[in-house]
Amino acid sequence: MKLWGGRFEKGTDELVNDFNSSIRFDKRMYKQDIKGSTAHAKMLGKCGVITEEESAFIVKTLAEILDEIENGTAQFMIDAEDIHMNIETMLIAKIGDTGKKLHTGRSRNDQVALDIRMYLRDETDEIIKMLKDLLRVLINIAKDNLDTIMPGYTHLQKAQPITLAHHMCAYTQMFERDIMRLADCRKRINIMPLGSGALAATTYPFDREFVARELGFDGITYNSLDGVSDRDFVIEMSGALSIIMMHLSRFCEELILWNTNEFSFVEMDDSCSTGSSIMPQKKNPDVAELIRGKAGRVYGSLMTILTVMKGIPLAYNKDMQEDKECIFDAVDTVKLCIPVFAKMLDTMKFNKDVMYKGAGGGFTNATDAADYLVRKNIPFRKAHEIVGKTVLYATKHGKALSELTLDEYKAICPEIDGDIYYAIDLKTCVEGRKIIGGPAKEAVLKTIEKDISFLEKEF
Template sequence: MAQVLWSGRLEEKPDAEALAFESSIAVDSRLAQEDITGSRAHVAMLAKQGIIPAEAAQAIDTELGRISRELAEGKISIDQEAEDIHSFIEGLLTERLGDVGRMVHAGRSRNDQVAVDLRLYLKGVVPEIAEEIRATCQTLLDLAEQHLETLMPGYTHLQRAQPVSLAHHLVAWTAGLERDRGRFLDALTRLDECPLGSGALATSTLTLDRYETARGLGFPRPTVNSMDSVADRDFALELAGACAILATHLSRFCEDVVLWATEEFGFINLAEQWSTGSSIMPQKKNPDFAELIRGKTGRQIGNLVTLLTLLKGLPYAYDRDLQEDKEALFDALDTARATLRMFRPMMATAQFRKDRMEAACVGGFLEATDVAEYLVRKGLPFRKAHEVAAQVVRDCGAAGQRSIAERTLEELRSRSELFDADLYEVIRPGTALRNRSRSGGPAPEAVQAQIAELRRRLEK
């Protein structure tokens, strides 16, 4: 049976199955290096404060450095029967240094130890995910610059609405991702406080210097309240929330991709390495990667709900339930990274069928709003102009016409004398696109400005 750090209090110990049930080593073993880093800073502070001898601190630091290297080089295997990564590292240290190794835990609890390990880990991982998002944004913006004048229908209610460009659509995706990046970086700012020295919940009677430990670990400051330090998992909620929102964005983008890849739309041709075939139908080329990214969104939302449910009934401060935070959080972060790494090359290698996109701008009366606004510029109140344009659309439907451009000028004037021959140029899809040059709009120069603004934000 593995040695546990709390074994002195209880004469009867849980059996092997029960110990396995409460063990977290399978999940928290990824925190090994952070646990060592936290211990080295803690020991340095203990020596500086005269709590342990300087030579003992030096021996512990040297041995922890050796353990770190041996773990990195694969010379040490983590004992899967250990209770957690903290017990495993301290057990190794004690095995090698005896009583000197036992000095490492003075003024520290596993409660503040796991809290600092987790924050140190996240300080490394969160910027990496933010960089994955930034790279994905850059890929989409590079694609957008190639398609500033590639016409396609914009949709509301999945019905053709108004002509836009593929660039405008891709930049819309990017705007969402840029906000996602901001959420991760915001969460990083709030988690960047050091809980070490909080002890179980009420600090210590030893003369700890929490500011010294915080500086040694690269935190700008210690946490404000020791009880909150060990109870707080807001940072886990924030990051799980950021992962869930990111996943929801990617899911919506992939829904577009799946639709565009159908024969009915035919807007996109995904590269073969980002498609799969069918086990029975030889002709199939399925957008499975886009579907899987979409599917993993349920898992990400589930991770957030898991953490919210975990925390909602816990009394302050530390409760063993909090051991369950890491599995959901780590899975959320791992899944976020994996989906971005799939989505980015899938889009970078996609081919777009400009002919099908432009053809889809004819039919569905995407020009109807332009007709109404044409009449507004002629002096007609908008509600009246809207009614006239709707009547023209009904006339087209009754005549079996797919576009207002098929109506003669005489037929149009039967609905309003304000119509003139210049209308036919106004309602051409390319003209309609270029005329939407307001800030945020789909006109090429407007989209170029959006691209420039997003690139500026991504460089911050």
């Protein structure tokens, strides 16, 4: 008989039982469930709802159950529906009526809200650590490539010369925001709902603050209806994970392009590439492509939980069981992608000569030519027009700006002198942009210094 079966005359249909059960996916929260139940048992004893001896007996037995689950001797049962009822069933099997006292004043509604918060809190901490490891890889690449000039792009057209270090630091900013976003989300995850009961709290003199302290929560919920039915934190974390995957996917898209024969900016290491079953020459960037594809999977998890929650009246409804598979999958996917992406990036070879050559094409120094004319006291819009005509002339004659003769320059604009060649040299173009956030070495070093300081922060 089920622990809630007193009101029923018939047993649950086997098909319905399987459909209703969540143990196949929520069993991963066994540690959190036992930890929460342990704190609840201590509080029951502290408040005199059960005796101190009963409380200690329950706590001791829960620790034994944890050991049995972790050494594989305990077996979960589909018939017990979920992780909460499984743990309680094991407890009652061991200590009988004393075990039946554990659930006093508690509902599975506030119990599951507690467990999922504790689980996501732990996973948030783990993902932040992974992102920090990825940041270290990016910082190291940036430090090694302060002078590696490459083309920067807009609209996938060559735009202006930058450095590989500057490009890597664009992603350090993204992943730092991801860490801050997760850390901020964690604040709203880390609020303790236990004591909300099914929806209307309890008549027992519970010390909710005691349980919150025992479990490391920053505070408690202040409305029992919201305490059991809130899944904003799941949605928020799903959103944060989706943004992480968006950043990884953008990066992967660039690396896939850079790895093509047409770009040849990078070469994937053999350890992070795969071959073709029919084309022997192929070396495919499958890791990057898979991460790019898995971004859609995490987006799907966000859409799932948003859709599940959009039409649910207060308080708890069984629909909310659907929150777990989607957030678990999103967490698992992100945790799978970050370290393999970091490894792929860390083992990648950057073809610096090809990057430099690429920066020399596409008139990436045209803006600097216009700035040169501005320094000659020509208004920028007029300078823009002059350089546009110069680029048109160079294009028609198959030349780069650096290949035009001084006579050709003067025929277009008499104010141009021999110092134009220094002004449009790629290194000059990069190093002249010393403003904070720019690609010059001294500016990038400031960014790297900021990034290193960020890694030392506690979140």
